[in-house]
Amino acid sequence: MPRWESDAQGRLERAALDLFETQGFERTTVAQIARSAGLTERSFYRYFPDKREVLFAGNVLETHLAAQVEAADPGLTPTEALLTALGTADQVFRSREFLLRRAEVIAASPALAERDLIKLAGIADALERALARRGVEPGEARFLIDVVLAISRRATSRWLAEPDATFADLVARTAAELFAAITPPAAHH
């Protein structure tokens, strides 16, 4: 278990995932999650503001990626800094098994899918601030972040399906796929 995850938080997350899988997100209450984790409802709210947030682990990924971008070699281009940061994201990933089950639960619940989109928007905002501190203009920053988040999504799917690949390799492979897919603009005329 990663250092940042207290035991209580991890127990609440696993209890919530179990309950969402067996009885659905809508029919699960915070009280049930807390009870199933052997904790009080009050403890639940020390870790998560609401029931939807329990599968989203606070701002761990957002904080990690923004810090990595800020710490990246100043000589890297914005895209290189973003891809280098992304390549280390598996340091804060949950286990494949947890993430696979979590993805199914999120896909089955519009409320969770909505929260997922909002969390992604929060990551994009944090990365935009990190690139701004490297002197990247906001419009360009947002564009490159949108593209890198597309790479992240694709690399994460692959990581869940390919236990032997490292995440950094999958990020590089996906960036290469994008490079091949974007034909030079001259070909469009």
Next chain:
Amino acid sequence: MPRWESDAQGRLERAALDLFETQGFERTTVAQIARSAGLTERSFYRYFPDKREVLFAGNVLETHLAAQVEAADPGLTPTEALLTALGTADQVFRSREFLLRRAEVIAASPALAERDLIKLAGIADALERALARRGVEPGEARFLIDVVLAISRRATSRWLAEPDATFADLVARTAAELFAAITPPAAHH
């Protein structure tokens, strides 16, 4: 005014935008929007399921883009089909003035920003179905769509700021910018 926009719908949209600007999204009621457009509340609900939807013009863009992708030359690569479809999106755009004001109102309201994300996810789903009918595998389709939606966002910002450029040219320029930003993966080693 585009052909598909009935006069009543356009009046409701403009009335809503005016009210959201002057008194905020939260404090505006459907009854006020309808009254300001000279219509009944019941009429409002013939066009829009709720107050949030009034700035999102139904599924016009989604339907347009999906149809363009399906109709694109079968010889085009998936990326080319997506970019060609995107280049025609200005056929269903509102006026620059409406879209600029709309963007500010959406940025000021979390409820509207959330709906904006959900509409974008709907467009991605429709494009994925359109690419599936061209034989593109879902994982690859979703990746290319995510990238093309990033291009769309950047090109739309430029279109709002540059009255003399055509949208198709801005899409091509933004794709070229992406091509230049994604250095060949060998450079990462």
